[in-house]
Amino acid sequence: xxxxxxxxxxxxxxxxxxxxxxxxxxxxxxxxxxxxxxxxxxxxxxxxxxxxxxxxxxxxxxxxxxxxxxxxxxxxxxxxxxxxxxxxxxxxxxxxxxxxxxxxxxxxxxxxxxxxxxxxxxxxxxxxxxxxxxxxxxxxxxxxxxxxxxxxxxxxxxxxxxxxxxxxxxxxxxxxxxxxxxxxxxxxxxxxxxxxxxxxxxxxxxxxxxxxxxxxxxxxxxxxxxxxxxxxxxxxxxxxxxxxxxxxxxxxxxxxx
Amino acid sequence: xxxxxxxxxxxxxxxxxxxxxxxxxxxxxxxxxxxxxxxxxxxxxxxxxxxxxxxxxxxxxxxxxxxxxxxxxxxxxxxxxxxxxxxxxxxxxxxxxxxxxxxxxxxxxxxxxxxxxxxxxxxxxxxxxxxxxxxxxxxxxxxxxxxxxxxxxxxxxxxxxxxxxxxxxxxxxxxxxxxxxxxxxxxxxxxxxxxxxxxxxxxxxxxxxxxxxxxxxxxxxxxxxxxxxxxxxxxxxxxxxxxxxxxxxxxxx
Numbered sequence: 299x300x301x302x303x304x305x306x307x308x309x310x311x312x313x314x315x316x317x318x319x320x321x322x323x324x325x326x327x328x329x330x331x332x333x334x335x336x337x338x339x340x341x342x343x344x345x346x347x348x349x350x351x352x353x354x355x356x357x358x359x360x361x362x363x364x365x366x367x368x369x370x371x372x373x374x375x376x377x378x379x380x381x382x383x384x385x386x387x388x389x390x391x392x393x394x395x396x397x398x399x400x401x402x403x404x405x406x407x408x409x410x411x412x413x414x415x416x417x418x419x420x421x422x423x424x425x426x427x428x429x430x431x432x433x434x435x436x437x438x439x440x441x442x443x444x445x446x447x448x449x450x451x452x453x454x455x456x457x458x459x460x461x462x463x464x465x466x467x468x469x470x471x472x473x474x475x476x477x478x479x480x481x482x483x484x485x486x487x488x489x490x491x492x493x494x495x496x497x498x499x500x501x502x503x504x505x506x507x508x509x510x511x512x513x514x515x516x517x518x519x520x521x522x523x524x525x526x527x528x529x530x531x532x533x534x535x536x537x538x539x540x541x542x543x544x545x546x547x548x549x550x551x552x553x554x555x
Numbered sequence: 556x557x558x559x560x561x562x563x564x565x566x567x568x569x570x571x572x573x574x575x576x577x578x579x580x581x582x583x584x585x586x587x588x589x590x591x592x593x594x595x596x597x598x599x600x601x602x603x604x605x606x607x608x609x610x611x612x613x614x615x616x617x618x619x620x621x622x623x624x625x626x627x628x629x630x631x632x633x634x635x636x637x638x639x640x641x642x643x644x645x646x647x648x649x650x651x652x653x654x655x656x657x658x659x660x661x662x663x664x665x666x667x668x669x670x671x672x673x674x675x676x677x678x679x680x681x682x683x684x685x686x687x688x689x690x691x692x693x694x695x696x697x698x699x700x701x702x703x704x705x706x707x708x709x710x711x712x713x714x715x716x717x718x719x720x721x722x723x724x725x726x727x728x729x730x731x732x733x734x735x736x737x738x739x740x741x742x743x744x745x746x747x748x749x750x751x752x753x754x755x756x757x758x759x760x761x762x763x764x765x766x767x768x769x770x771x772x773x774x775x776x777x778x779x780x781x782x783x784x785x786x787x788x789x790x791x792x793x794x795x796x797x798x799x800x801x802x803x804x805x806x807x808x
Contacts, residue, residue: 299674306706310751317706319755501706 304505308491317501323542325497330447330553332455339471340456344448346497348438350382353448354431355456359466362418362425370417370425374403376432376445383437394441398432401484401524402446405513406430406453409482409521416477419461426458428476439499442511443550446484451554454478481554482521483547486511487539489531494538496546510536512543516551562610564603569615571600576610587612619645619712619742621681621690628702628740629692631675634667641679641692644709644742649690651679656694676702676746678738702738705748708758710765712743717768718761725764725774732781733757756784 310316320326326347335341338354362369376399378386386392391399406412417426430452432445453476460470488498489508498506508527514520520540525531531539560581564570576588577595584595588610597603601614621627621643629641629649638652653661656670671677678699679692693699710718719726719739730737735749735757745761747754760777767773 301674302676302702302704303706306704309704313751315751319751 300504303501304490307502307505311491311493316495318499320497322493322495323546325546325549326499328447328550328553330451332451337468338452339459339468340452340454340476342448342451342455343435344444344451346438346440346444347499348436349440349444350435350438351441351444351448352433352435353445353452354433355452356429356431357456357458358427358429359419359424359461360427361423362421366414367422368418368425369414370427371414372403372406372412372428372430374399374406374430374432374449376402376434378434378437378441382434386434386437397524397526398442398445401442401511401513401522402430402432402449404522404524405446405482405484406449409480409513409515411478411480411482411515412453413477413479424464428453428456437500439501439503440486440497442486443484443497446513447550447553450481450483454481454554480515480517481551482513482515483550484511484513484522485543485546485550487542489527489529489535489539494535494542496542508535510539510543512540512547514544514547516548518544562605564605564610566603566605568603569601570597570603570612572597576603576612581608583609585609585611587614614713616711616713619643621645621647621649621684621688622741623681623684625681625741626678626699627681627692627742628676628678628707628738628744628746629742631671631673631677634671634673639667639671641677643690644712644740644744647688647690649679649681649692651677651692651694655682655692658695671701676707676744678702678740678746698738702746705736705746706754708745708747708761710743710745710761712741714765714768715739715741715743717773718745718764720774725777728774728778729757729760729781732785733760756781759784 329345331343333341334343334352335354339357340355343352376395378395380386380388419425430449434441456476457471458474460467460472487510488495488506490506506527507529508531511524513522560577560579562577564576574597575594576597578593582595584590587599587601588595588597595610597612599612599614600616601612604611604613627643629643631639632642633640638650641649641651643649679694680696680699681690682693683691726737726739733749733753733756735747735753738746747757760781763780764777
């Protein structure tokens with residue numbers, strides 16, 4: 299379907315460059331803004347090139363799940379707005395939206411950066427639930443990394459609302475922040491032909507062979523992996539991809555202060 | 556008695572959809588406007604143009620609408636029994652019939668994908684647009700062909716005349732400066748094929764034209780921009796790329 303485009307991209311790879319003139323492991327310019335939605339307890343907006351994602355966090359007090367009576371939790375949902383890409387349709391979330399939500403969720407959850415036990419208000423009765431909503435404003439490629447970065451920045455930005463006498467007052471925010479032990483950063487590495495690149499744009503996303511999403515902590519601990527694309531990866535590929543992702547994660551982590 | 560027509564706008568005024576441009580039956584609604592009772596109302600954002608008693612509108616935004624005799628770049632979306640279905644980068648699809656596709660003899664039941672396959676881009680001419688917006692494309696004419704290699708970018712179709720320039724002066728200037736092959740479709744698709752640096756420079760120049768199309772002295776500005784950014788790097792690019800294959804690059808990761 300995209301044979302000509304693929305050939306062209308591979309031809310450019312031959313002279314060490316990409317469609318927009320970047321090097322293989324260059325991100326587009328990233329802009330990160332927090333506190334963009336006043337009605338949310340925490341929010342962030344990330345631009346990677348023309349890609350634009352907003353993440354908002356609402357806190358809820360609810361009964362804990364029966365298997366973890368003393369733990370709160372997070373819920374991640376992604377909505378790919380039809381305005382952000384002509385291919386996105388209204389209706390229940392599709393495979394892409396579910397994947398973004400799950401990869402972001404897993405990156406944060408498995409990093410153990412949030413101590414869910416600390417989100418417990420009263421065992422068996424009341425716990426905090428953090429609802430993380432991802433909204434795509436514009437899709438120009440690499441929604442995954444943008445969403446994950448915005449989600450972590452929003453968690454960092456979050457303030458709990460006032461909760462007294464079993465009553466939740468969203469209008470009054472407290473100074474209480476979420477205790478984040480580390481910042482899990484998600485970087486996706488793409489394989490096209492025999493080259494590995496990061497931060498694909500829309501055209502590059504059409505012709506990927508395989509991709510590996512790597513979530514990692516500041517000390518280089520891997521928290522989560524997600525493989526996508528139609529072609530397999532060799533062990534050597536994965537080594538290289540993880541190495542690239544860890545290097546890039548360091549750069550991205552610096553953006554969240 | 557109906558009062559004499561009153562025109563509310565001057566030539567080249569910016570008007571918005573719904574704006575009443577003129578009152579009275581003395582004036583006629585042209586392209587981009589319509590009549591509502593006695594009023595002539597703008598249907599798009601654009602510049603008003605008074606042409607005798609006709610009030611026209613040059614659109615400043617909005618999608619491309621197919622027009623007869625336009626040369627456009629389309630993408631093949633389907634291969635049917637008697638031709639190809641094309642995406643025209645507009646709200647309407649187009650058809651390319653076997654008869655209009657080639658002067659070659661096509662045997663009954665032949666595999667049409669050998670001429671144009673799904674996903675291919677072609678340069679075609681619109682030969683007919685019906686009132687129901689059924690669009691017919693022809694491949695017979697100079698410069699009409701399948702586009703091989705290269706890349707496609709999208710520009711606002713309203714800016715296409717500025718990108719092409721008078722008698723194609725602007726686009727040939729970019730071609731000369733960047734060493735790229737460039738095809739501009741009226742529907743806002745632009746095909747570019749050249750060296751990596753050349754393509755980037757051509758895209759930057761086209762984006763600059765899009766942004767500054769309303770300013771005067773555009774040609775000089777773009778000329779200056781191209782000269783400043785070119786620095787003689789773009790020469791013999793084909794040799795450069797093909798010669799590079801021998802020196803295998805080990806610093807690419």
